[in-house]
Amino acid sequence: MKSFSIDCELEYDVLQQTLFLFNIAVPPAPGQRVRCETIALEPAAQFDEFCDATGANRLLRVNVEPGHFSIRYLAAVDLDAPAIDPSADRTPLAVLPPDVIPYVLASRYCEAEALFALACDAFGSIAPGYAQVEAVCRWIRDNIAYRVGTSSPVTTARDVLANRAGICRDFAHLAIALCRALNIPARFVTGYTRYEDPPQDFHAVFEAYLGGRWQLFDPTELAPIDSIVRIGTGRDAADVAFATLFGTARLRRLSPLVEPSDNTAQLVRLQTPTSGVLLAA
Template identity: 50%
Template sequence: MHTTVIDLLLEYQVSAPAHFLFHIEAAFDDGHCVVQERLTITPSMKVRSFSDERNGNRFFRLDAPPGVLSVNYHATVELHQPAIPLHLDEAPVTTVPDDVLRYLMPSRYCESDVMSRAAQQLFGHLPPGIGRVRAIESWIHDSIAYLPGFSNSTTTAQEVFVHRAGVCRDFAHLGITLCRALNIPARLVVGYVHFADPPEDFHAVFEAWLEGRWVLFDATRMAPIDRLVRVGTGRDAKDVAFATIFGGVQMLRKDMRVVEGDAQALAVMPRSVSAAPARLLTAG
């Protein structure tokens, strides 16, 4: 079991009244337990929370007045990811559950329909199963350069495949796309994980449906996959943005610390913000 402490600070300059949808809280997930968490909003204001029962995603919304908005999320999470079997089969399409079928379809950033020929040429000859998904993961790692700033928020998997460069979400989108093109349901997972080389940021990986279970894969290999604290799960990045903003807003600051270690020592880690009354959250 691993213990992780998360401390995230977001600051925005709001030029006119704006509406925010945030997606930064640890998800309701069987792979981890939220020991404690705290959300601090400055200035203090009404916050409306809701969750996505299908994936355990948690959201909160607020209306911000002009001025500086500060959002601080602090959490201690215990991870207990189950071991992954060495051999898992792919599920025939006819046996894919109704609620999983949507992850076989093309989506905004994952054009699996137009990538089908490439997927078959690269991986169609391999035996179906977890080994084929591992091969996709390895091919992306070996073939795509990790280049921050090369891609942007509209870059699709097909573009990553052509240009051979991107960041973690691009690696994950390409993995999802190649899996779906081979009739393997796949989806995006975003969360917190400790990186050996800062700066910390949200990390994106992909998840494939194999033999009745979801299995995580990370083609960047930047951090141990079993240390990821899940925040968002969706078809692609459109479903898991950490902030969606309606109005005139400029981001001033995004500071994140993700620390692993002894639970007692981590409990005294300094926090970023203590200026406003905190909203205590219920552990999921």
């Protein structure tokens, strides 16, 4: 078991009254436990919390008046090592659980049908299952450059393939699309993790349904999978944006920080005057 301290702060310039839906709180999930947590808004405002239809994502809803606004989430989390089964086979479509079936279908950012030919050519000769998914991850690392600034919030898996470059979100989308093209259910996962380069940000990885359960993969290899604290789970990034807003606001600063802790139920403040990514002066 590993323990982590999380200190996530987002700052906005709100130009008109705006309703925010935040997906930054750590949800209860197999293998992770929230020991304690707190949410602070500046200026103070009422908010409500609820889970989405899948029950996998915790959403915070707040209505904000014009001006400077920030939300800060602190948590102490215990994380078990994820179970890895390299011998896991692909589960036949005919016996997939009903709640898994949506993750074998194409979605907004993962056009599985458009990548079918590539998936068959590159991975069709590999035994269906864990080995295929690992081969997908290796192929992406070998053929797609990790390069900040080469994609946008509307970049799809097919765009990443054409551009041959992207960031963690793009790597995950491409891996998901290729897995689905191979009839392997796959889903998008966002999380907190720590890495030195690129600058600290939310991380995106994916899970594949193999041998009757979900297994976690990181095609970027930016962080060990046993050090990723899950935030959101969905078909692709459209389901798990860290912030969705209805109104007009500009993100000024993004600072999702995480550090290993000493296994105590204590909140640790990690923010400093220079931490995070300053997006607007």
